[in-house]
Amino acid sequence: MKVLHVAEALKGGVETYLKSLVLSLKDRDVESFLLVKEDVSWLEKSHVYYYDHGSRSILGLFKLARMYLHLVKKLNVDIVHLHGTFSGLVCRLAKVFTRRVPIIYCSHGWAYSMDKKNLTKKFYQVTEYLLSFLCHKVVCISHYDFSIKVTPPNKTVLIENAITDHFSDEYVKPEGKKLLFVGRFDHQKGIDILLNAFKKVDANYELIVVGDAVHGNTISKMEYPNVSFLGWLSGEELKQAYLMSSAVIIPSRWEGFGLVALEAMSASRTIFTSGAGGLKHLTKITRGREFSNEQELIQLLEAFNNFDNNTIQKLGCIARNKFVEKYTVNRMAKELNELYMEVKL
Structure with a gap:
């Protein structure tokens, strides 16, 4: 199975999530490709694609959409997995120009849960609700995100975050307090x-x-x-x-x-x-x-x-x-x- 992951903003938690997920999916015969704007060193170069992003302008988002449409056709992927609000916005709106390929979207934290004005939060909520009809499933990363979802229940699933375990079960006593x-x-x-x-x-x-x-x-x-x-x-x-x-x-x-x-x-x-x-x-x-x-x-x-x-x-x-x-x-x-x-x- 081929999966294209798209992340407009990679650094931080999204990269930790994707690195753990992509490397683990290899053992399940899932071939992953990335479309990102930041450098990636943990996946073979042949599976990482970049776009000329510039800033978060209309032109920058257009370049993301253009590269996304190109890769969906070129790679003949089975699934598209979108990560983050802007990737979810651009690539779901671009759906009309692609062949029928299932889309999964994860916001990695709803934009309307941020410290914003109520009117801005309401705009984000309406946008997320409407865009949910342009994808097959919406993934929530926490019980909290799932509890405040505005997306349709039949489209929304809870799959909690996880990370690669770099420690052991043996307790290591800290150095002082x-x-x-x-x-x-x-x-x-x-x-x-x-x-x-x-x-x-x-x-x-x-x-x-x-x-x-x-x-x-x-x-x-x-x-x-x-x-x-x-x-x-x-x-x-x-x-x-x-x-x-x-x-x-x-x-x-x-x-x-x-x-x-x-x-x-x-x-x-x-x-x-x-x-x-x-x-x-x-x-x-x-x-x-x-x-x-x-x-x-x-x-x-x-x-x-x-x-x-x-x-x-x-x-x-x-x-x-x-x-x-x-x-x-x-x-x-x-x-x-x-x-x-x-x-x-």
Whole structure:
């Protein structure tokens, strides 16, 4: 079976999702092709196609549509899998110009769940509803996304996110007590909320921050002498950052799912979250800790002073067990492959 994945915005969670999925689908005789604008190094070059994107302008989206139509014909694919709002918009509207090929769409977090004005949210909802009639199935990545869907129930399925497991079942004791943040320095990820709260806490542990600014959202790191800023890490370095931490904190303002939470769970680390979007379900099933405002966050950061090694290990093992039970990439690949087979018939 041939599947064409289209992602107008790849970097971040979508790339983590696609890399895990595509590599796992190889074992199920699914040949995957990518249409993207960013460089991809984890798939053979013959299966990756790029388009001259420029900006998110009418011209840029037209170039995406043109390359999409070309590849559907050239590759003779069996399934098209669209990732993200803009890919879903462009390629579903272009459906009228293609041969009949089943389309699956995943928003990777509804646009109307973001911190936007009500009128803007309503526009996104109406758009998603209307566009759902131009595809065969709509995939929701979390219980939260599924609960706020506006797409028809008979077209919408829940297939929760998953990641490749880079850790083992054996618990690794952290190096001292450390709290870890991983993510972009932007409004969505809430790094400002965390840093402002941490300044008000007399902590007996270290706050480790992995990530950096995007789109000019810089942080004056000198203002936070008790915080270790490590910049972007990947591969083995990121793995070690998880293992040296005692817990992982995710203060996002909105989140379709939250793959950092899965990475923490995989590493046997408990999660402290804002409960935004898909994070609420993950926090609940792992017996993590949730906060909804700055005062609750400060109280949680202070309470973490009293977490002993036994508590940290117990919560970490609960998180690991839930990950193995529900969030391995093999489960996600199996469910998506079954969906591919269903719509192909």
